[in-house]
Amino acid sequence: MLLIYCPYCQVKRAETEFHCGGEAHIARPSDPSKTTDEDWVDFLYTRSNIKGVYAERWRHIHGCGRFFNAVRDTVSDDFLKFYKAGEPMPDLNALAAEAGK
Amino acid sequence: MSQPFRTEKGGRIDRAEQLTFTFDGEELHGHKGDTLASALLANGIHLVGRSFKYHRPRGIVTAGSEEPNALVGIYRNGDQTPNLRATQVELYQDLQAISQNRFPSLGFDVGAVNDLLSPLFPAGFYYKTFMWPKSFWDRVYEPIIRSAAGLGRPPKNPDHDYYGNQYAHCDVLVVGSGPAGLAATLAAAETGARVILCDEQAEFGGSLLSVASASIDGKDPSIWVSETIQKLSAMANVTLLPRTTAFGYFAHNFIALAERVTEHLKDPDPKLPRERLWQVRAREVVIAAGAIERPMAFPENDRPGVMLAEAGRTYLNRYGVKVGHKVLVATACDTAWQAAFDLADHGVEVVAIADIRETPPDNLISIAKARGIRVEAGCVVTGTLGRKRVKAALLGRLMTSGQVASGGQVECDALLMSAGWTPTVSLYSQSRGKVVWDAEKGAYVPGKPVQKERSTGASKGLYGLQATLEDGYAAGEEAARAATGKTATFTRATASGGEAGNGGTLGALPHDRDASRVKAFVDYQNDVTAKDVKLAVREGMHSIEHIKRYTTTGMATDQGRLSNMNALQIASGSLERPMPEVGLTTFRQPYTPTTFGLFAGVARGDFFDPVRKTPSHDWVVGNGGVFEDVSQWKRAWYFPKTGEDMHAAVARECKTVRESVGLFDASTLGKIEVVGPDAAEFLERMYTNPWKKLAPGRCRYGLLLNDAGFITDDGVIGRLAEDRFHVTTTTGGAPSVFATMEDYLQTEWPDLDVWITSTTEQYAVAAVQGPKAREVIAPFIEGVDLSAEALPHMSVKEATFCGVPCRLFRISFTGELGFEINVPRRHGRMLWETLAAEIEKHGGTPYGTESMHVLRAEKGYIIVGQDTDGTVTPHDAGMSWAIGKKKFDFVGKRGLERPDLIAENRKQFVGLLTKDPKVKLEEGAQITTAETPATGTPAEGHVTSSYYSPALDRTIALAVVKNGHALEGQTLYVPMPDGSIPVEVTGTVFYDKEGARLNV
Structure with missing residues (x-):
């Protein structure tokens, strides 16, 4: 069971308090009518699903209820960073290098 | 009582406390501190089970949790737990154990014929043997395999432990x-x-x-x-x-x-x-x-009495049990010599130490000599004799050529082996x-x-x-x-003795026997021999993962802790690739077999899942109502009167609602309070419908899509004030709708000034539906004019019910004049009981979810999740009217424009009337254009809802059918085992098409 840090509550808690919301930083286009069919399908369905370091959304559903983001290595499940929703995506390569991934 | 193999002294057992136990009904004795295995050995019992495939007699091999053979059933509190390792079962007074996988008895087992037929059961025999004829699989092969499979018998009763x-x-x-x-x-x-x-x-x-x-x-x-x-x-x-x-x-x-x-x-x-x-x-x-110590893979290494050297030492020194009176020690490793010395010191005759190494350490040889033990270097065991217990072993001399020359035979009643440590x-x-x-x-x-x-x-x-x-x-x-x-800083202990043991061997040992006739076991529990591993390689299994699955080696409960290294070496030899290149299969959880009960914990029975009850629950119980489970909720299903079956009760309830009045508990519907200056804007973006112009005091049906354009939920939303909405959702969809709203609000539109709060549990809701609904509620409502002019269909007002503040909705899921009264949950029982008493005066009835379904189906109202399945758009559902055409954006708007969602031939929501009004279709039944379609013909759609309609006195159905909206009036077919049922495609509203009954 993963151990997850909520950047709003500023505590580490067991995974059972949280709900994973899939890949992070996939913004809904501000004017969907202007997107092409291909772009809209990408927004709906295409995810990087990578083996390695990536950013994903979590919600502290049985805590503060807030969404936040985390950088996780999908191979080891190690979390490299937790940050609040709305903050920019960190440099994943730099984080991976720092963690020796 | 006699325990002929118990030592005179020593061991950690409590010799003062003797315990009685039974094994296959035979009364035996042991001591406190014994395991079942050590107590059996003290009684001279090695034979404890029959093997999985060949039903060969098997004995205790280890003293630990990796034990592959000594799996027993233990009776306790009237039930039997199978497959416990006797090496881990601690002895207590009156313990009852049974052996497994034998019939009729451990000593005489008819399944042992499999051993003689073993040429028929090589590795992968499942894939080869039971192929023809095809029809035999269901009726002959599978039942036989199923009855022969497994070791222990499962317990008969539910687990009585917690x-x-x-x-x-x-x-x-x-x-x-x-x-x-x-x-x-x-x-x-x-x-x-x-x-x-x-x-x-x-x-x-x-x-x-x-x-x-x-x-x-x-x-x-x-x-x-x-x-x-x-x-x-x-x-x-x-x-x-x-x-x-x-x-x-x-x-x-x-x-x-x-x-x-x-x-x-x-x-x-x-x-x-x-x-x-x-x-x-x-x-x-x-x-x-x-x-853990590795077994040696020599022929007939599974004879009862053959066990690991360290196990022999453990039984001796820890449990005070001699594994035999005449013991042969076969080893490739120093540590087994110590087992021999310890046994000799307890007066056991060690007939020989056979070490496969040409030159075992001199110091060990001299200790052996001092104890008078015969030492054979460069010597392997090439076989064992005896039926249910080893009585002699064949020795072989390793020659420089790599061949083995016969080295004679030694008598023994136990054989301790060690191929080294893993x-x-x-x-x-x-x-x-x-x-x-x-x-x-x-x-x-x-x-x-x-x-x-x-x-x-x-x-x-x-x-x-x-x-x-x-x-x-x-x-x-x-x-x-x-x-x-x-x-x-602390003081550290220092040890003397217990030197590191050197030496070890891997894989099948050489012998001078007829290779086609002997079995050297690699995995005892799954009956996998050295030959099987070689065969798997010959038959093209080159990955260790394939070899493992083809032979089942390493797939026993010890996950190959005993067998993997020997199997790997054999595979490596056959593949002519070095061991590290062959790789090792991954060890997975759990380390040893773990009970389901442990994982379930308290989450069973009443605690398996929370049960949610509405405020009318006790009243429903007291009035003979029948419940159905809707997600975690217990909902009243129907209210049978004496002598009524479900059909009769539902027909009466529906008729009563249409003719006078009915009372329904709608508390389970999800409720979300949406509040804030941007509340209307937020709903505008979430739901398909327009909200900004909805006047306070009015309601609107809301349709919720996902961004792909498919219907995910629906419900009536009332505007209480400029900045306050009361949103309702389906019963099952409440948590996901709330989570979706939170997601969009927090992550896509954080600029909106809106708060959303789940209020499902805060309100109890009673729906009063039928022509007399107004009369029924009037005596209790204050603060609002109930007239049709002041409170038209699709209105909401704050009022009081018996003095309790309430939100009064004039809405209908039946097509009749209807009100839904929301009171704070703690007043729910009062609300229900007051109304239940009142409707009785008016000839009304309480009704349950089944009647609710029929009444709504007569009106063609969809149930999300029943009539929709996650691939239905508002257009498919005939609800294009619910889409705010002028809106800039809403969740699902762009999705609805995708080519596939506007393509021809989509399945559309229609009504179906069977040609024979008495025939009721089955929900889920497939629909075709041909009366008797050829095998393989794809269906045109399927029935989503089907009922007997009391109002029409005939059956009705709803369905999704390809291009259904254009097929109105045409005949389709529902092929069933008893024949094809012709149906006519109709509109979805079967009753009061104009909606006149709503506006009274």
């Missing part, structure tokens, strides 16, 4: 309490770190309980163990967990432990659980899981670490740590008592420092 659960945090978790584990625990505990020590055995000490020829701080090792445990128990920062198996190592240093709490007791405190699951989050872990890397492997091949040790050892753990002692291939103690201390210190930053 299971505990415990979360724990610690700085250092130490797994295993042998010399390395105890030293690590001491070292970590001395720093003040919070330490948990667990060991799967009943007593702490591991291998230290089996040594007779070493000392720690000048004392017998077992004395040092007692003193150490005494010291640790006195420390507040240490938790000691015996009988506790660390069975799973998960991410982020989360380790699951299974503690066996009461199974070793005859009359346990009924308040105690059978087992307790410990979910431990450890800052640092020390794996001190030790090593470090237990299971937990390390579970922690996602990659094992590495250590050529010098001839073993896989832990590689780089992936999580915060380190292996110590024998589990990393380090042997020798002093070296192990030192390594354990170092591991404990390091773990504590990593976890807490603290160190401590």
Whole structure:
């Protein structure tokens, strides 16, 4: 069971308090009518699903209820960073290098 | 009572306390401190079971949890638990054990014919033997295989025990309490770190309980163990967990432990659980899981009486049991010599030590000579004789050519073997670490740590008592420092004796027998022989993962801890590739078999899932209502009167609602309060419909899509004020709708000034529906004009009900005049009982979900999740009217424009009327254009809802059909086993098409 840090509550808690919301930083286009069919399908369905370091959304559903983001290595499940929703995506390569991934 | 193989003295059993037990009904005796295995051996019983495939007689092989053969059933509290390892079952008075996989008896087993027929059952025989004729599979092969499969019989009754659960945090978790584990625990505990020590055995000490020829701080090792445990128990920062198996190592240093709490007791405190699951989050872990001895793969190495040398030593020194009177020791490793010496010292005749090495260490040879033991170097066992117990062994002399020459025969009643040691890397492997091949040790050892753990002692291939103690201390210190930053100085014990054992061999041993006629077992529990592994390679299995699955080697409950290394070597030889290139299969959780009860814990029966009840629940029970489960809710289904079946009750309820009035509990519907200056804007973006112009006091039906354009939920939304909406959702969809709203609000539109709150549990809701609804509620409502002019259909007003504040909706899910009264939950029972009494005066009836479904279907109202399935758009559902055409955006708007969603031939929502009004279609039935379609014809759609309609006095159905909207009036077919049913496609509204009854 993963151990997850909520950047709003500023505590580490067991995974059972949280709900994973899939890949992070996939913004809904501000004017969907202007997107092409291909772009809209990408927004709906295409995810990087990578083996390695990536950013994903979590919600502290049985805590503060807030969404936040985390950088996780999908191979080891190690979390490299937790940050609040709305903050920019960190440099994943730099984080991976720092963690020796 | 006679226990002919019990030693005169020694061992850790309590000789003063004799226990009686039965094995297959035979009364036997043992002592407190025995395991079932040691007690059976004390009685001279080696034969304890029949093997899985060939039904060969099998005996006890080990003294630990890796035991492959001695699987028994234990009777307890009137039921039997199968497949327990006799080596782990602690003896108690009146214990009842049975052997398994034999019929009619252990001594005479008709299944043993399989052994004679063994040429028919090579590796992969399932894939080869039961192929033809095809029709035999269902009727002949599968029933036979099923009845022959498995070892024990499952228990007949539900599990009468209960299971505990415990979360724990610690700085250092130490797994295993042998010399390395105890030293690590001491070292970590001395720093003040919070330490948990667990060991799967009943007593702490591991291998230290089996040594007779070493000392720690000048004392017998077992004395040092007692003193150490005494010291640790006195420390507040240490938790000691015996009988506790660390069975799973998960991410982020989360380790699951299974503690066996009461199974070793005859009359346990009924308040105690059978087992307790410990979910431990450890800052640092020390794996001190030790090593296990490998069997030697020589022909007939499965004869009862053939066992591991270390097991023989453990039974002798720890349990005071001689495994035989005349013992042959066959080895490739020094440690087995010590077993021979210990047995000789207890007066057992050691007939020979056969070491496959040309030159075993001189010092061992001289000790053997001093005890008068015959030593055969460069010698292998090439077979064994005896039926249910070994009575002699064949020896073979290894020649420089690699051939084996016959070396004669020796009589023995037990054979101890050792092919060397295999470090237990299971937990390390579970922690996602990659094992590495250590050529010098001839073993896989832990590689780089992936999580915060380190292996110590024998589990990393380090042997020798002093070296192990030192390594354990170092591991404990390091773990504590990593976890807490603290160190401590303390006195360390020093050991003498217990030298590291050298030597070992892998794979099948050479022999001079007819290779086609002998079986050398690699995996005892799954009956896999050396030949099977070679055959698998010959038949094209070149990956160890394929070999494992084809032969089933390593797939037994020990996950190959005994068999993997021998199988690997055989595969490596056949493949002509070095061992490390062949690879090793991954060890997975659980380490040893773990009960389902442990995982279920208290989550069973009433506690399996929360049960949610509405305020009318007790009234419904008292009035004979029948419930159905809707997600976690108990909802009233129908209210049968005396003599009524469900059909009659539902017909009466529906008729009464249409003719006078009905009362329905709608409390389960999801409710969300949406508040704030941007509340209307938020709903505008979430739902398909326009909200900004909805006047306070009015309601609107809302349709919720996902961004792909498919319907996900619906409900009526009332505007209470400019900045306040009361949103309702479906019963099952309430949590997901709320989560979706939170998601969009927090992550896509954080600029909106809106708060959303789930209020499902805050309101009790009674729906009063029918022509007399207004009369029924009028006496209790104050503060609002109920007239059609003042409170038209689709209105909401705040009022009071019997003085209690309420939200009064004029809405309808029946097509009749209807009101839904929302009161604070605590007044729900008053609301219901008041209205229930009142409708009775008006000739009305309470009605349940079944009538609700019929009434709504007569009106063509959809139920999301029944009439839709996640692929239905508003256009498909005939609800294009619900889409705000002028809106800039809403969730699903762009999705609806995707080519596939506007394509021809989409399945559309229609009504169906069977040509015969009495025939009711089955929900889910397929719809075709041809009356008797050819096999393989795709369906045009399927029936989503189907009922008998009392209002129409005929059956009605709703369905999704390709291009259905254009097919109105046409005939389609619903092919059923009893014949094809012709149906006419209609509109979805069957009753009061103009909606006149709503506006009264």
